[in-house]
Amino acid sequence: MITITHLDKHFDRLHVLKDISLNVKPGEVLVLCGPSGSGKTTLLRTINGLETIDSGTITVDGETVDPKSREIRRQRQGIGFVFQQFNLFPHLSVIDNITLAPRKLKGLTRDEAEARAMQLLDRVGLRDKRDVHTDTLSGGQQQRIAIARALAMEPPVLLFDEPTSALDPEMVGEVLSVIRELAQDGMTMLCVTHEMGFARDVASRIIFMADGRIVEDTSPGQFFSAPESARARAFLQDILGH
Structure with missing residues (x-):
């Protein structure tokens, strides 16, 4: 589903991604973890074409992702992104937040888009919030609406950038729990998170990053019981200590 080969990315003189190579199979759930500044969020943003790259290639569902390409807007429709800060439209109702992109980008009628949106609101347990404005909702409710909005475009891949870090x-x-259900349904997902209990339960693989590199790419069992690198051991000791 996703193939990344020898990816490098700089911000001016800062080398944030260093020779990243990664393959993600359909239905896999990858948890990206590591210390702050290790490049996790930047990696997600390059997969979605929100950041350019200096060298290497990214292929999603058989297509090369290039932010400079005319095809990038269409390609992004097939790569769902759930942001840390929700990024909902506060002046729109919940139903309009979910149906806007399918109507404008996929050409669905209002009835078609709303029927799909109601299915998704059922799925995230917020059917009764259909007509309220998103800025009246709790943080957890807003993030579940953001997940429903991403799913409304029926993407084969979902990217989550620390989806719970802004929540109480x-x-x-x-x-x-919503993300767990998506994993059980076979959705291909990459999730940046520090929720290690969630990672242990749900991830197919753990990708541990440090200093812009993939240090470990392993199973949850291996990562949590016997991480190979000193960086990973120190990270786990700090995270689990809290």
Whole structure:
């Protein structure tokens, strides 16, 4: 589903991604973890074409992703992205947030888009919030709406950038339960998160990054019981210590 080969990315003199190569099979759930500044979010943004790259290639569902290409807007429609800060439109209702892109970009009628949106609202447990404005919702509710909005475009891949880090602790579980259900349904996902219990339960693979490189690419069992690198051991000791 995703193939990344020898990817490099700089921000001016800062080398943020260093020779990243990665393959993701359909239905896999990859959790990207590592210390702050290790390049996790930048990697997600390059996959979605939100950041350019200096060298290497990224292929998603058989197509090369190039932010400079005329095809990038169409390609992004097939790569769902759930942001840390929700990025919903506060002046629109929940139903309009979910149906806007399918109507404008995929040509669905309002009835078609709303029928799909209601199915998704059922899925995330927020059917009764259909007509309210998103800025009246809790953080957990807003993030579940953001997931429904991403799913409305029926992407083969979903990217999550720390989807629970902006939430109060009591709201984290309601968002993670939605992501768990997507994993059980076979959705291909890459998720940047520090929720290690979630990673242990849901991930097909753990990608541990440090200093812009992939340090470990392994199973959850291997990563949590016997990480190979000193960086990963120190990271786990710090995270699990909290």
